[in-house]
Amino acid sequence: MKSKFLLWTSVLLLIAALWACRNESGGALKDYTRHAHGYYYHLVEIGEPAPPEKAKAYYWLDMKFKTQRDSVFWDSHHEGANKVFINVEDAGNDLSEYIRRLNTGDSVVLLFPVKSFFKQQFNSDRLPYFCEADSLLKVELRVKQVLGFNDWQQLASALRNTEAQDIQHYLRKNGISAFADSLGVHWLNKQSMPKPELAAGNQVTFSFQGQFLDGRLLDAQPQSLTYTIGTPDQVLKGINYVIKHMKKGENIKIILPSHLAFGEQGSSNGSVPPFTPLAYTLTLIDVKQND
Numbered sequence: 001m002k003s004k005f006l007l008w009t010s011v012l013l014l015i016a017a018l019w020a021c022r023n024e025s026g027g028a029l030k031d032y033t034r035h036a037h038g039y040y041y042h043l044v045e046i047g048e049p050a051p052p053e054k055a056k057a058y059y060w061l062d063m064k065f066k067t068q069r070d071s072v073f074w075d076s077h078h079e080g081a082n083k084v085f086i087n088v089e090d091a092g093n094d095l096s097e098y099i100r101r102l103n104t105g106d107s108v109v110l111l112f113p114v115k116s117f118f119k120q121q122f123n124s125d126r127l128p129y130f131c132e133a134d135s136l137l138k139v140e141l142r143v144k145q146v147l148g149f150n151d152w153q154q155l156a157s158a159l160r161n162t163e164a165q166d167i168q169h170y171l172r173k174n175g176i177s178a179f180a181d182s183l184g185v186h187w188l189n190k191q192s193m194p195k196p197e198l199a200a201g202n203q204v205t206f207s208f209q210g211q212f213l214d215g216r217l218l219d220a221q222p223q224s225l226t227y228t229i230g231t232p233d234q235v236l237k238g239i240n241y242v243i244k245h246m247k248k249g250e251n252i253k254i255i256l257p258s259h260l261a262f263g264e265q266g267s268s269n270g271s272v273p274p275f276t277p278l279a280y281t282l283t284l285i286d287v288k289q290n291d
Contacts, residue, residue, distance in 0.1 A: 032111060037094050040111040040136075047105015047143065058152045059086045059099050063141040068134035074270055081273040083159065085265065093120035095139065107142040122269050156264060159275040160257075167255055167277050170213040178255070185238060186255040188279075194245040194252075200230030203288040204243055210280045213255075218271070218278070224285065236261050239280070246284040255279050 032040035061084045065074040076084040088100050095117075098110065114137045118124050131137060147155060167186060171178055178186040181193045198204065205226040210218035227234040229243060238260030246252060258264070258275045266274040 029111070032109075035094070035098075038113055038116070039094055039098075041098060042109045043106070044109060045105065045107035045142075047107075048103045050103070057088050057149075058147040059088065059102070060084070060144040060147060060155075061086065061099070061141050062144055063139065066138040066140065067130055068136050068138070070138070071130065073128070073130055079270055079273070080266070081276070083266070083274045083276075085274060087265075095121065099141070099143070102143045102146075104143055104146045107140075110139045110141075111136045112139065113137075156275070163258055163275050163277050166213055167257075170255070170279075183238075183241065183260065184257040185242065185260065188253040188255065190252075196244050197247050198229055198244045198287065202229045203227070204229060204284060205286040206243060206246075207283045207285060208239065208280055210278050213277060213279060222281070222283075226286075239282070242280075242282065243284065246282065248284055248287045251281070251283045253279065253281050 029040060032042045034040050061076060062082075063074075063076040063080070063084055064072050066072050074080075076082060086096050086099055088096075094112065095110070098108075102108065114127060114131050114134050115125075117137050118127060118131075145151075170176075171186070176188055177191075178188045179190045179192055180186050185193075187193060203226065205224065207222045207224045209222040212218070225235065229240065234240075235243075236256065238254075238256035241260065242252070242254055242256075256278050258277055261278050262272045262274075262276065264274050266272050266276065272278070
């Protein structure tokens with residue numbers, strides 16, 4: 001009799017636990033609307049009522065990415081340096097397509113399937129360890145401002161001026177002399193730009209290590225790469241340009257302005273914010289001349 005009682009007690013506890021889990025899941029999503037693409041959204045605050053002008057508009061965003069347990073793993077104020085923009089003309093995934101519907105002051109929380117989110121945002125089929133057990137990922141965002149083309153040009157100009165000031169501050173702080181060429185590359189400890197040594201088509205092997213101007217490293221260790229000079233999208237524009245002015249065995253240090261690095265959008269994985277100059281150390285290891 002006692003064993004039957006314990007059996008029924010266990011069954012009832014299991015049913016209660018399953019019911020609680022179902023209610024918890026349903027309760028977590030009850031305030032959300034499901035989109036046809038499989039993600040969920042909940043509008044928290046409505047901003048300006050008039051719809052934004054879509055033509056050539058940029059969205060300036062406050063944004064956080066969180067795990068299913070509400071642990072923040074990316075924050076636009078920290079990793080993005082408060083410079084996160086989406087150009088509606090370049091919209092091409094569920095997150096950016098949804099943002100097109102918003103206006104200045106709108107706040108929203110979105111829940112995305114983890115695998116599709118990392119595939120769309122970072123073009124990666126691999127999940128980071130902190131999301132491996134999650135089925136959904138949370139995005140909290142607020143539209144700081146919807147910028148028309150003229151407003152965007154003014155803001156971009158101001159950010160480029162700030163970028164130039166940051167470079168000069170870095171040089172003064174570290175007591176470094178540099179030559180700035182016509183493209184904005186700063187050749188550290190040089191009085192003039194080196195003459196071109198290589199041409200498009202030469203195959204080179206070089207090592208590189210990049211860092212932010214505050215000293216934070218992009219890569220923990222120097223990386224090496226072999227590529228053919230002039231091949232599109234193999235290296236940053238600035239690296240492709242600088243390598244042509246190096247000799248085999250030479251080591252140089254440079255600062256690349258953002259338009260020769262990751263530009264006005266920043267890196268695709270969010271590690272480098274928009275309008276961010278970067279310092280690089282380059283070593284040209286080997287050169288194979290054109291046949």
